[in-house]
Amino acid sequence: MSSWKDNLRTIDPYVPGEQPQLKDMIKLNTNENPYPPSPKVKEVLQRFDLDTLRLYPDPDSTLLVEAIAKRYNVENNQVFVGVGSDDVLAIAFMTFFNSKKPILFPDITYSFYDVWAALFNIPFERPALDDDFNLVAADYYKENGGVVIANPNAPTGIMQNEEFLRDVIEHNRDVVVIIDEAYVDFSGKSALSLTKEYDNVLIVQTFSKSRSMAGMRIGYAMGNPELIKAMNDVRFSYNSYPMTRLSVALGIAAIEDEDYFRKTTGQIVETREWTKERLTELGFSFGDSKTNFIFAKHATVDAEEIFAKLREKHIFVRHFNSERIKNYLRISIGTREEMEKFIDELKCIL
Secondary structure, three states: OOOHHHHOOOOOOOOOOOOOOOOOOEEOOOOOOOOOOOHHHHHHHHOOOHHHHHOOOOOOOHHHHHHHHHHHOOOHHHEEEEOHHHHHHHHHHHHHOOOOOOEEOOOOOOOHHHHHHHHOOOOEEOOOOOOOOOOOHHHHOOOOOEEEEEOOOOOOOOOOOHHHHHHHHHOOOOOOEEEEOOOHHHOOOOOOOHHHHOOOEEEEEEOOOOOOOOOOOOEEEEOOHHHHHHHHHHHHOOOOOOOOHHHHHHHHHHHHOHHHHHHHHHHHHHHHHHHHHHHHHOOEEEOOOOOOEEEEEEOOOOHHHHHHHHHHOOEEOEEOOOHHHOOOEEEEOOOHHHHHHHHHHHHHHO
16 A cells, blocks of 8 residues: 655755854854844844835845845846855756756765755765865866855865866866855955856855854855846746845845945954964864864864863854764854853863
8 A cells, every 4th residue: 555655755954053042152063153244234124114024025136136236246137146045056956957967066065065966866976075175176077967166165164266166167168167155255255257257157155154144044146147047037936035025125234334244254364363373272283264164173182072072061163973074173263252262161171
């Protein structure tokens, strides 16, 4: 006798970082921004007309698209917006990766990529990073159905230079190359200019990290108008109203406050570099992170032990129980005060 359970889709889901609800915690495990959103976001929120929430939002999110386009000096038809960069990336996977050839992304990278590939029945291969956690360009020269590169990469924090990206793109002119720049604002160098040279390059960014709006869920992509139109066609085929009126209004306020953006990202970078020095003094090693986190291992003490002891003190970092990286901790950068407390606790543990 058949069962409805026979028709269920089963998949190993993405596992997000732990979200504890403790008042006295130091939360360094999900790469959130330690500073609040722009004061201009607060101003817009305080005067937001609640009555408008009874109406459907603009399906094109026109005003937010215009604000993003202005910020990056691109045309409106070169911008796609979605409910966080996860939504944007998922739609990009559905839109561009339909050749039945395997798409390529590294063995150590954002762990949602293989989940989406499995969910959408996209074959994939994961070329291994080298021993220093760098991508190997030659691994992406072979025939494939598309390429996805997180740059800077997560969880390693390492950034490939423009010459590397250009090399990979030149060897993949017949497929879409997605460059996921969730953390690029902490590096100072986006690959957006490559979209002017190559019509098959899509840049994906987010408000969640550098603009302190992880709880608002705003992501966006930039590329040539044909790519953006194709993504919008897919989006309108299953959800015609993805961005709320509130998210559009607050997103505009955030992206227009360039001074606050530069101030807070600068503070995070400064604290990151200070933390690198302290971790080195304590016997940790790590790559040259260009993100708002550091991916580090200790010379003598296991990562899992450090993770557990920090957790006892309500200091949360991220530990991945995967073979190549199980002795590493991903440490988000908090405020200077939070990082000083974190370092003090590490001294006690070590």
